[in-house]
Amino acid sequence: MTEAATMEAKAEPLLLPLDSWHREKGGRMVEFAGYAMPIQYEGIMAEHEWTRTSASLFDVSHMGQLTVAGPGAGAALEKLLPADLGALKECRTRYSLLLAQDGGILDDLLITRTGEDSFRLVVNGATKHDDIAYLRANLPEEVTLAYHDEMALIALQGPLAASVLDDLLPGIAEALPFMASASRGCADAHLIVCRSGYTGEDGFEIAVPSDKAVKLADALLADERVKPAGLGARDSLRLEAGLPLYGHDMTASIDPVSADLAFAISKRRREQGGFAGAETILPLLAEGAPSKRVGLAIEGRAPAREGATIMAGERVVGVVTSGGHSPTLGRPIAMGHVEAGLAATGTELQIDVRGRKLSATVAPLPFVPHNYRRQGGK
Amino acid sequence: MTRYFTTDHEWIEVEGTSATVGITDHAQEQLGDIVFVEVPAAGTAVAKGKEAAVVESVKAASDVYSPITGEVTEGNAALEDDPALVNTAAETDGWFFKATIADTSELAGLMNAEAYATFCADLD
Known part of the structure; x- marks a missing residue:
């Protein structure tokens, strides 16, 4: 090893406010998005x-x-997101995309209106610093951006999440339908609760000041209906739910139409344009994109992973962007990008895994139905 | 019968010039829930230190290397229907393949159980 290489030794991962808490609970820590994070506790399948x-x-x-x-x-x-923010009511949340001028997706995010002229955004960990730089460079001087690195974020996900949280914050389940937010005081901390998540289940994402995160995590875990879960389960859950992962199923070189995320482009914005990449994206909306993100049900037991080639006979027609074993279905599932002409549900394709051709069928997403509570309640 | 271990966390049980190969309990513990195993078919030539099988956990695929050079006589068909056997019985029923050993001198550099236990303890 040369001296220069030695000097460039990788920076130590940053520690989350709950770092010791995870280790105490048996979390196996790995590096993700620059942080030491738990990939699992008792096991991905069980979680x-x-x-x-x-x-x-x-x-x-x-x-x-x-x-x-x-x-x-x-x-x-x-100007940067294709959402109709004008129509977004206070305390309501939308899924949106941060777009580059060429129509590529820089990130996906949740945005909540918190006031007449204020919004809360939650963006991906691996992209947050680039997002902040891009937003600051493109927002006018009178619009300011604050990065709340003093806040932790805890997701409580599952069919019993609403009952659990309602015991801690009485009335929260009734008050919040899916994709709505509220501020609450609890355990002398100010919490921001949003009914949202990345598992396909009902649930909440709760922002809490870092120094109160352990207290909140302990209060939630004191309920026997709650167990900790790691990144591994988060990934298999979101794959079953058909939810794309930034940097894999969508990237800066993929537009929202190809990524099958056109639903994030609001009606008014389709008509009026005026967002980054609109010149590229609007024609794709009208005429269709040359390729599309699809779900793939795979025959047999062997999982197809990210990067595996998708074939139609001898012809390469796409690539797997996420794939793995579905614990709920007990079989392998994947998402990938394929030529638009082969994106219809039921289309039979093959996936090359270590030189073997696995039979795969284009399947509707999600693989496992969503369980969102659009009307609120437990 | 003598059992040896590799630094890649395979075990090999030797009887004369016949061997049974699997992954260690430590390896299955690190991999987590195993959902698929691809074992070599009888007649496949394997080479010391080269990929011989694939084991897939929920999160990733990993190669399994052959500890010796030889020819596969049997792949463990039970793993096809029940890959989780590797989690529950890694060093017994969850074996991967049986093979002939072309050159028993290849066993010289492998660890015994005690040395392997020390090796694993040093990894933590």
């Missing part, structure tokens, strides 16, 4: 199944929590 039947606590404090505020904040953000 996955617990999330589908009860409630799991996920630490997602690596994600970036931002506030964008100032006169005209909504209009300024609409």
